[in-house]
Amino acid sequence: MMKNTLLNLFHDGLGYHGSDQIFRSEQQWLRLLQEYPILAGFSTAELEQLRGLAARFNQVKRFEAADGLELSGYMKAAVSLQACLPILNLGLKWYSNWKTIVIVPAGFSQKQRKVDKAGVVHEWKEVHIGESWIKGPAGPA
Numbered sequence: 001m002m003k004n005t006l007l008n009l010f011h012d013g014l015g016y017h018g019s020d021q022i023f024r025s026e027q028q029w030l031r032l033l034q035e036y037p038i039l040a041g042f043s044t045a046e047l048e049q050l051r052g053l054a055a056r057f058n059q060v061k062r063f064e065a066a067d068g069l070e071l072s073g074y075m076k077a078a079v080s081l082q083a084c085l086p087i088l089n090l091g092l093k094w095y096s097n098w099k100t101i102v103i104v105p106a107g108f109s110q111k112q113r114k115v116d117k118a119g120v121v122h123e124w125k126e127v128h129i130g131e132s133w134i135k136g137p138a139g140p141a
Contacts, residue, residue, distance in 0.1 A: 022077035023055035032077060038085075050088055054080040057092060062100045069105040079103065104130075 022028040029051060033039050039047065058080040065071035079101060087094045107129045114122050 022073060023051055023058065028074075028077075032074075032081060035078070036081065046088065050081065050084055053084045053088065053092065057084050057095070060092065060099075061095075064100055064102045066102055066104045067106075067108070069103060071103060075103065 022032060033047070039050075042050065054077070058076055061080075063071055063076050063079070083095070083101075107127050109125045109127050110131075112124050112126050116122060
């Protein structure tokens with residue numbers, strides 16, 4: 001049954017992407033699952049649901065590589081899998097108000113600026129290994 005459900009996801013008119021193969025191949029899917037020990041506690045039904053959701057996420061989001069990174073299908077699949085964990089029982093509508101994931105190969109520095117209560121402007125550089133927003137991208141549109 002899972003195979004038929006996944007095939008329906010891939011034939012919904014959105015087209016194919018290189019990392020889709022990871023969601024269609026049992027061997028590659030198992031390799032991906034082994035890299036994330038948190039998934040060991042999930043039931044078979046939850047893993048099937050996650051697989052379908054991550055495959056769909058992988059199709060509808062745009063992935064961009066920064067700073068010369070060569071983005072592989074496996075990287076995109078791994079990001080898709082992790083991104084879908086928080087919304088497993090909520091659905092992709094929670095990620096509807098953003099479209100692009102930028103993947104950086106290493107830490108990056110970013111200028112920060114803050115004005116304190118006295119009106120003094122403070123500027124500095126911070127090194128990041130990722131970035132998220134206070135309100136996040138999540139929430140149905």
